[in-house]
Amino acid sequence: MQYLNCGKDNDMVQMQNVKSSNVKSVGYDAVHSELHVLYVDTAGLYVYLGVPPETFERLLKANSIGGFLNREVKAKYKFEKR
Numbered sequence: 001m002q003y004l005n006c007g008k009d010n011d012m013v014q015m016q017n018v019k020s021s022n023v024k025s026v027g028y029d030a031v032h033s034e035l036h037v038l039y040v041d042t043a044g045l046y047v048y049l050g051v052p053p054e055t056f057e058r059l060l061k062a063n064s065i066g067g068f069l070n071r072e073v074k075a076k077y078k079f080e081k082r
Contacts, residue, residue: 014027018060020064020065023038023040026059028053030053034051035048036048048078049080050077051077
């Protein structure tokens with residue numbers, strides 16, 4: 001696991017490496033309800049806003065991390081690139 005200084009107010013977010021061809025690691029900021037995603041082929045970090053903790057838990061259990069992000073996150077939540 002690694003920590004990235006990518007949360008609001010310069011908070012450190014714990015990132016977990018995942019088995020995925022498209023996603024390197026994910027993390028969750030429970031204070032601000034932010035899902036942090038570091039993709040393999042893109043520079044920078046994508047932060048999805050207003051994501052409930054249950055969605056992050058389901059993401060970690062998903063058979064396909066990329067598929068779950070496409071179905072359950074990208075189409076439903078706004079994001080910021082940090």
